[in-house]
Amino acid sequence: MRILFLAVLRAHTGNAVTAARIRDHLEAVGHTCNLKDALDFESSTELASLICAEKFEAALALHLYRGGRLLQGQRIPFGIIFGGTDINEDTKHGEKKQTMGAVLEEARFAVAFTESMKEMALNIWPHAKGKIYIQNQGISTMPNITFNWNTFLQSAEINQSADNLHIFILICGLRRVKDPLYLVDVFSEWHQEEPNVYMVIVGPEVDPVFTSEVKNRVKRAAGVQLMGEMPREDLHAIVKNCFAVVNSSVSEGMSAAILEAMDLEVPVLARNIPGNAAIVKHEETGLLFSHPQVGTFFALWILRGGN
Structure with a gap:
């Protein structure tokens, strides 16, 4: 399957590391996963052009607001992976909270890294019951490095x-x-x-x-x-x-x-x-x-x- 994966990819940040790790897992089981920086797209229309040109069959977004909002209305199924900022911080802002609720309603599934994160999400968006799953991040094998x-x-x-x-x-x-x-x-x-x-x-x-x-x-x-x-x-x-x-x-x-x-x-x-x-x-x-x-x-x- 050809998968579009959206995340904020500032260099050397936790988001970038997590996104790369998830991409590697998806590719290891045979999917083609194209990781894109959500900040490179100004609108859903711009993203729709990429989806059409690259013939993506499904999409995934890390962060319900920063990545997920771009997937609203797209003609391919998509899932969401909760981050920390969307649940802990963005829900404090009314417009963002409303947008995230709409994204979650449209998403086929959502993934939380912990039980507490899932509970927080369900307290905010009870309509998502049944579509939020828990999956720990896991870690990549650490390379042996010579370091001074x-x-x-x-x-x-x-x-x-x-x-x-x-x-x-x-x-x-x-x-x-x-x-x-x-x-x-x-x-x-x-x-x-x-x-x-x-x-x-x-x-x-x-x-x-x-x-x-x-x-x-x-x-x-x-x-x-x-x-x-x-x-x-x-x-x-x-x-x-x-x-x-x-x-x-x-x-x-x-x-x-x-x-x-x-x-x-x-x-x-x-x-x-x-x-x-x-x-x-x-x-x-x-x-x-x-x-x-x-x-x-x-x-x-x-x-x-x-x-």
Whole structure:
């Protein structure tokens, strides 16, 4: 089957990684899957021309609003994969919520990554009962990568020997919903007491205004460093060498960074929100925190070997 797959494909973001992973799964079972950036289309009419020209037989969209709205009225069957933003954020806006409800009514099926995400969707759109299915993301096999840790430390402007250095990595695009500043102050205070402890924020500059705010704040926070986006392979290598992966988002669908850290057997320290709690079992597969000070307490607990 020839499938059109729509997603927002900003480089080195969770959406792009998830979309590529789903495409690979579809192609592995024999389908032809053409992945397109939803932001490249200004209207459903423009998308209809592509569907006709490429003779697509079905379509799939990641995110009910950003991708799904473009599929309304198309002459091929389509399905929807919920993200975090559509359920957690876009439903707060009346027009978007109404559009998403209409898309969901037209879709043949919808996929949620977790039970809690499905429940949230059904609370908003009860008419979708019977067409929402649960499927965990899964992860791709991690490649073996040669990576120079000292080069990374230099790039992060950490002028210390790698010996006895404790790096906590927070991976996210710089936008408010990811709340990368949530732990900045407490980690900076900890660094002043223990100079070998650092938090490094890694990710693309998604929101220019918020990015400027983050940069200004980080400049004043000793022990907190900011790095831009980087290739996925390098990011995996950094995760393998760091002390723990941190997530401080206000909302998540299913964090690819957390899943990949688990696969790499790296400790996970995550903010206690529904999307994170759906995949992190406290004190078994990671640690969940609801306050910055608790977050650094758990980080110290990890550092001390869980004692």
